[in-house]
Amino acid sequence: MGTTERREREKEQRRNEIINSAEKVFFMKGIENATMDEIAEEAELSKGTLYLYFKSKEELFHAICSRAGKKLLGMFEESIKYKKNGLLKVKSIGQAFYDFSQGYPEYYDVIKRADSMKICDCENSHEAKKAKEQGEETLGLLKKCVIEGINDRSIRSELDPEITSIMLYGMSKGVIQIMNEVMPETGMPLIQDKKLFIESFFEFAGYGLNNQK
Amino acid sequence: MGTTERREREKEQRRNEIINSAEKVFFMKGIENATMDEIAEEAELSKGTLYLYFKSKEELFHAICSRAGKKLLGMFEESIKYKKNGLLKVKSIGQAFYDFSQGYPEYYDVIKRADSMKICDCENSHEAKKAKEQGEETLGLLKKCVIEGINDRSIRSELDPEITSIMLYGMSKGVIQIMNEVMPETGMPLIQDKKLFIESFFEFAGYGLNNQK
DNA sequence: AACATCAAATGACTAACAGTCAGTAAATAA
DNA sequence: TTATTTACTGACTGTTAGTCATTTGATGTT
Incomplete structure (x- = not known):
């Protein structure tokens, strides 16, 4: 039955x-x-x-975080398909992050907020833990691509994949966050041309990652 | 009288x-x-x-933000003294930011949280506006150093100072934030060796900024 | 069909807290 | 001494997160 x-x-x-x-x-x-x-x-x-x-309003919030994280991870996975080497995959993850922030601003906001919360409500919240673990998984995907890039010689071999992937993830988060800030008084966005800005960032990061020359 | x-x-x-x-x-x-x-x-x-x-609990919070921002700006200003060129100044600002996050973790936390808040409570809160403006001033200092670096040829001349300074500030914030995160379950920090991590970041950013070679 | 059992849902209730305001106290001026 | 202005008070209100004794309704049993 x-x-x-x-x-x-x-x-x-x-x-x-x-x-x-x-x-x-x-x-x-x-x-x-x-x-x-x-x-x-x-x-x-x-x-x-x-x-x-x-269990609480916060747990409900974390459940939404979890959804947002799932969406983000899905976009990362989608973005690296058919990319020829590790470096291109890393770049496309960055691009996917940007697209996520623009395409799902509410989800982006939820993740941003969760990131800035005090360390570990994980103790008592199942959803918070789930959301955190999703973050780890996402970071793991990025790390995998960095390793792939080192192996296929598209990324400098001196780089430590663990450190580099965490650094890239942090940098991307920070860059996308500041990109979306607005100025006091006027309320104008700090960055007018977001596409130019994010491209500049990719180029900048490319100098640190790239193997040729 | x-x-x-x-x-x-x-x-x-x-x-x-x-x-x-x-x-x-x-x-x-x-x-x-x-x-x-x-x-x-x-x-x-x-x-x-x-x-x-x-006016409210939030305004009191923003007053603390303002103090924290003042401290940070002071540390930035102190750090660039006696530095020989723009690139070194930019790097020392990064170092000061790291020192701030380690030396004044509560202030760092307050700034982190304020950054992740929804855009502009500035309308009704005098303190919030003050804190935001402080952020602009801090960013302005960084921009000044980038320009100096371009003029003294320590920083690549192709870079746009406005974009580059915002990018650097965002990157630094993101990198320092992720550096202080902890893993779910274990509660272990994501990064064990913070000094190595931040140094790796400086080196990485150096590739994007540096003029020689 | 009548009854027993159990899970699902309810909404009135409590506790905690942000914010208010009529009233008091203290300092200064007359 | 008295009047006036300024600073302060704390009891009160409204709102909201979270609880729990009770009810509803579905499933299984005789």
């Missing part, structure tokens, strides 16, 4: 519906200003039910 | 004492968990008085 299995499926579905509603409210009102009551209303459930599926 | 002037001075001092107390509580309990009641108690004032000096 597949009752239990069906129950399990339905539960998973409810969970996802709740995350959907949370996304709507979080992105509409901003993370701070969103309330659990609103999310409950959006999900057409009582607040109590929300807490049957998620 | 200098009563008004003295009053002004005393007011400024109270303000600073409140920020001192807020720092203590914020850093002790974490920014989210700190309460205005605790800060009031620490400052030996009533909560109502706090609100005579600061």
